[in-house]
Amino acid sequence: MTVAVTGASGQLGRLVVEALLRAGPTPVVAIVRDPAKVADLAVRGVDVRQADYGDPSALARALDGVERVLLISGNEFGARVAQHTNVIRAAERAGVELLAYTSIPGATDNPLILAQEHRGTEAVLAESTVPHVLLRNGWYWENYLGGLAHAVESGVLHGAAGEGRVAGAARADYAEAAATVLTAEAQAGAVYELGGGESLTYSELAQVISEAAGKPVRYENLPEDDYVAVLVQAGLPAEYAKALGDADAGIARGILDVRSGDLEKLLGRPATGAVEVFRGALG
Template identity: 45%
Template sequence: MKIGITGATGQLGVLVVNKLKEKVAAENIVALVRSPQKAAALGVEAREADYNQPETLEKAFQGIDKLLVISGNEIGQRLSQHTNIINAAKKAGVKLIVYTSVLHADTSTLSLAEEHLGTEAALKASGVPYVLLRNGWYTENYTGSIGGVLAGGALLGSSGDGKISSATRADFAEAAVAVLTGEGQEGKVYELAGDEVYTMSDLAAEISKQTGKNIPYKNLPVAEYAAALISVGLPEGIAHFLAGTHVSTEKGDLFDDGHQLSKLIGHSTTSLTDAVKAALAGLA
């Protein structure tokens, strides 16, 4: 039983491979990456698999029984890339595709939901058995910018009092491993989110508590928030995308209280306190 991981050198992919090695022999894991030489440190077989080059994919997927498709990061290109993967996996005889989608893809107002929903439809049409991991927001999407927050003296956003139930990449990686190594997963759709629910104001309060500094949350009109992101060097397209995610947050798109993630991994998800603590330790 060989398990293939696309995007295996990415932030989520590395965690999946390392956690998978705790349960599966390394020789049964295949890292599917654009540059195999960059995957050497993973300690597993690496094969070239470029989402944009279909000719590399069918060859790379030969002998793969279960395939984890970690969604690409090129917004606007992902549906065609994912379709290339699905078609190649079908031709190669892959028996199960596990795909990282987005929380409540069928109802979400997040701009990136459309490509995920399109990929889900392509999976269903392919006839290949699949599992949908509808991942919520990564806590690191927030904690990764704590350095800038501390430097600026405030946490900025446009989320209002929108509820967030994020989880860490490690939590989501553990969920992927549970599905890849489990039985009877075909056809399941998991809405995966953290156990803890918080707002941006709560996040600011947690940062303040742990640093001893007064870090307020400043809720800005979306255009003003996008302009603030551009002013610190973010490309205009990315700035508007990020600002848009805050609008969706206020609409409830990053919230879920079904606790499917903690049930799947068998323990509580990483707390906001621990995630902030880890981020601050990384800045030390």
């Protein structure tokens, strides 16, 4: 059984490839835009194939002989449904027996800006002929690393999540869960709502940062628009900052407090805690 991972040079994709290699002996195909970025994987026996989500012909070649594929959602906002559709159509033509897609919790009814293209992709999958499984990944603790140094230095974690809770996990946990699904039987039609066992408010998250850094950090809740302005001032593109502000507002409403237990069932262990991720990032 040959398993392919799209976006295999990315943060999640590389971790999935590593998890598949540990699981062995499944042949692994790494589909990337730039093969040079995964030259080390090729040395280790991974079949590296070049393809871009926007190139149907290259995707067809990349999926030749592949039986299972993980479609990792792209990062080009506004273009993702069309790009993902290219992968789905290539999988149909290649006769792929299972396609797993990294979506977002409750995608069907999730009102977040970040959910829109996931919902569109799930709709394409629902009408496709390729058997598929949905990996509705929750929040990564690594999502907070971009502002971690500033929070430690200033002693303040900013956000707009109020007292809402987020059930996060490490990116590697989601990767390991994906590898488990890709190599398991009878997965077609399954929907996994994935979130960690640790559910934190932002005030509690600030306490975890304090523990990891050995310095006091407190949480300051801001109105959503003010938080977006802080993100833009920090250098984030306006559209992305708006999506993050909207995500925090969603956290305030409990949208990313995923309590299904699916992630830890797939892992067969507790998910990684935030303090471990933050300590690793802070060295």
